[in-house]
Amino acid sequence: xxxxxxxxxxxxxxxxxxxxxxxxxxxxxxxxxxxxxxxxxxxxxxxxxxxxxxxxxxxxxxxxxxxxxxxxxxxxxxxxxxxxxxxxxxxxxxxxxxxxxxxxxxxxxxxxxxxxxxxxxxxxxxxxxxxxxxxxxxxxxxxxxxxxxxxxxxxxxxxxxxxxxxxxxxxxxxxxxxxxxxxxxxxxx
Amino acid sequence: xxxxxxxxxxxxxxxxxxxxxxxxxxxxxxxxxxxxxxxxxxxxxxxxxxxxxxxxxxxxxxxxxxxxxxxxxxxxxxxxxxxxxxxxxxxxxxxxxxxxxxxxxxxxxxxxxxxxxxxxxxxxxxxxxxxxxxxxxxxxxxxxxxxxxxxxxxxxxxxxxxxxxxxxxxxxxx
Numbered sequence: 001x002x003x004x005x006x007x008x009x010x011x012x013x014x015x016x017x018x019x020x021x022x023x024x025x026x027x028x029x030x031x032x033x034x035x036x037x038x039x040x041x042x043x044x045x046x047x048x049x050x051x052x053x054x055x056x057x058x059x060x061x062x063x064x065x066x067x068x069x070x071x072x073x074x075x076x077x078x079x080x081x082x083x084x085x086x087x088x089x090x091x092x093x094x095x096x097x098x099x100x101x102x103x104x105x106x107x108x109x110x111x112x113x114x115x116x117x118x119x120x121x122x123x124x125x126x127x128x129x130x131x132x133x134x135x136x137x138x139x140x141x142x143x144x145x146x147x148x149x150x151x152x153x154x155x156x157x158x159x160x161x162x163x164x165x166x167x168x169x170x171x172x173x174x175x176x177x178x179x180x181x182x183x184x185x186x187x188x189x
Numbered sequence: 190x191x192x193x194x195x196x197x198x199x200x201x202x203x204x205x206x207x208x209x210x211x212x213x214x215x216x217x218x219x220x221x222x223x224x225x226x227x228x229x230x231x232x233x234x235x236x237x238x239x240x241x242x243x244x245x246x247x248x249x250x251x252x253x254x255x256x257x258x259x260x261x262x263x264x265x266x267x268x269x270x271x272x273x274x275x276x277x278x279x280x281x282x283x284x285x286x287x288x289x290x291x292x293x294x295x296x297x298x299x300x301x302x303x304x305x306x307x308x309x310x311x312x313x314x315x316x317x318x319x320x321x322x323x324x325x326x327x328x329x330x331x332x333x334x335x336x337x338x339x340x341x342x343x344x345x346x347x348x349x350x351x352x353x354x355x356x357x358x359x360x361x362x363x
Contacts, residue, residue: 014345017341017345017348017349018326018344018345023325023326048352048359048360049348051359052355053320053348055297055298055301055355055359056301056316057320059321061204061208061321062204062207062208062220063204064203064207064224065221068221068225069203072203072228072229072232076199076229079232
């Protein structure tokens, strides 16, 4: 190989791939081409590089088996259905959770009403205030749970009335001073 | 709903993914598995992969899946081969031209496909992305997550190695 001051064979060969790809800058390209003009060995390498690129570009695109897409589609469909089932299960769980919360609330209120009678007045008032806020928060959560549940029957007939009745009973108990917090089924309408 | 959305989101990409996986792995059955896995992954992430970026995303995911496959093969070979010889599994070539192809004079295409599977990563991916997928060096850098200068070196070394593998078969081809 002929060696030139501007660019040696090693540097030129290193840039051959980028040269045939048109990825060299103008100055580098000129330097490599200048070297190639006087170096038969590097010109041969460029010819082989071009031959290789041609062969690589003739590699055919390959067709997947005809049923591959259907297999992927079936798997996607199965995943979609499984996701929907999981979503339905979660929605079904909401009314039950909401109803359970209301039952617990009622039990708590009853317990408080029973024990409150034995408390001195200042403690009783303070306890009622705190419990009222807490229960109002729970009642609101129950309403939201009922709405999220999407089960209108459960939401309208159990969760909303119970939570509403509880709230009203607590407010009445707080403002009137008595009777204590409690849940009256009559208020649930 | 799946069937309606599916064609637009996934079906158009299957050939590209399968071709890339086939040449990367040199094994049709494994390429089918990878294609199925990658297209399903695209379906799952369809809301997070905007269509203009789907091509690069797919090639990146396909390449990673293929690299995982090759690693798994090597692990299996290590287990099977009691006298482990690292050079024997350095490159797993599964599509070596059969006797028929060699009898025909070993068509250049067959030998090239085989030689590709003998290239180490990331040279193999870089050469395939350049020549089969026709990406620019910059796009290859994005897909492989490597600097542009490294891509240039990968392609240079990969092609030089291919030229060495193919020897005189390349002469007279240009």
